[in-house]
Amino acid sequence: MSATLVLTHGAGSDADAPLLRALDEALTAAGVRVIRYTLPFRRERPHGPPRPGDAARDRAGLREAIRGVTDGPVFAGGHSYGGRQATMLAAEESGLVAGLLLLSYPLHPPRQNGNLRTAHFPALRTPALFIHGARDPFGSPEEMGAAVGLIPARTKLVIVDRAGHDLRVKDLGAHVAGEFSWLLA
Numbered sequence: 001m002s003a004t005l006v007l008t009h010g011a012g013s014d015a016d017a018p019l020l021r022a023l024d025e026a027l028t029a030a031g032v033r034v035i036r037y038t039l040p041f042r043r044e045r046p047h048g049p050p051r052p053g054d055a056a057r058d059r060a061g062l063r064e065a066i067r068g069v070t071d072g073p074v075f076a077g078g079h080s081y082g083g084r085q086a087t088m089l090a091a092e093e094s095g096l097v098a099g100l101l102l103l104s105y106p107l108h109p110p111r112q113n114g115n116l117r118t119a120h121f122p123a124l125r126t127p128a129l130f131i132h133g134a135r136d137p138f139g140s141p142e143e144m145g146a147a148v149g150l151i152p153a154r155t156k157l158v159i160v161d162r163a164g165h166d167l168r169v170k171d172l173g174a175h176v177a178g179e180f181s182w183l184l185a
Contacts, residue, residue, distance in 0.1 A: 009078060
């Protein structure tokens, strides 16, 4: 049985985002089944960011999608907001997934370095692979390194040179597919 990744999007997009499509293609070619999942807030409203009250419902929807996978190891992840919701869900329910793929984790809002989104990190017992742009305004490589150190589970931080929050760089899908094998080990 092959692994399955339930992959979700950031606050400004949906499961058809170019980044998610590229990762789907590369990971599928590497033998990983990918389920691109659109979060409930986006199904409700086609535009605009999630509202503060959306997060719990988004995690509940993600939980349902994960539990719908019936064979092989299941991984969860996402870009930015979607990855944050995956980490929060995994911290709430240890053992729900075998690992996390986190793309551009939104460590803090741009220019608000003191407003860290890491309160749940010490409760995270799930292996986590972070893929982060060197120029991401939501967290510098140094800030990400310190934050990842708060997680008691096995972690890996991969910094993508010249990439911002959108991770638009050539061959990112192939690069992430190669790094994903770390989660499978």
